[in-house]
Amino acid sequence: MTEAGSGSPRTTRATRGTRVALAVAVLVQLVVLYAPAGAGAAPFPHSDKAAHVLVFLVPVALAVLVTGRPSLVAGAFLAHAGLSEVVQGTLLPLRSGDPFDAAADALGVALGVLVATGILRRSPPRSRYSTGP
Known part of the structure; x- marks a missing residue:
């Protein structure tokens, strides 16, 4: 796998457990937001605001670990952050859209990317042919 724009191969340390954790984190995010x-x-x-940071930080970090593509993950989750505030403000009568929530979401995205890229940099690359976990 290569990171967009880097030209160098980057393998991720994604295990089945990481993928399952990502699915659970995204499900929790959807419940919290909608x-x-x-x-x-x-x-x-x-x-x-702390909840908004965490509800984006965790799935973003896991998604970067799974994909190895921080730019793509950040873009997708930033788009989702903006969309979620529009949906809350227009389609959910007991909720409201808040630009400060969107800012907290963006902070969570940035922190998630930082955490995951830090982990990837410290971890030795795995071959796609390895038999480990």
Whole structure:
């Protein structure tokens, strides 16, 4: 696998467990973002912003680990962040779109890319022919 624009081969350390974790993280993200009603009373000030950061950080980091393509993953999740706020503001009557939520989503995307690229840089590349996990 090559990273877009780099010209150098990059293999990922994605295991079946990483792929399953990605699927679960995306499912949780979809529930958090598109549930008809919000989560209720906030446990601390701006906890909703922290939730937005985490709900993007985790699946983005896992997606980068699975694909090895941080630019593609970041672009897709940034588009989803913007779309989710539009959907919340227009189609979910008990929710509202918030530009600060979109900013928290973007921060989560950036942190997820940083975390995953840091992991990939520290990990030795795996051959696609290896028999390990």
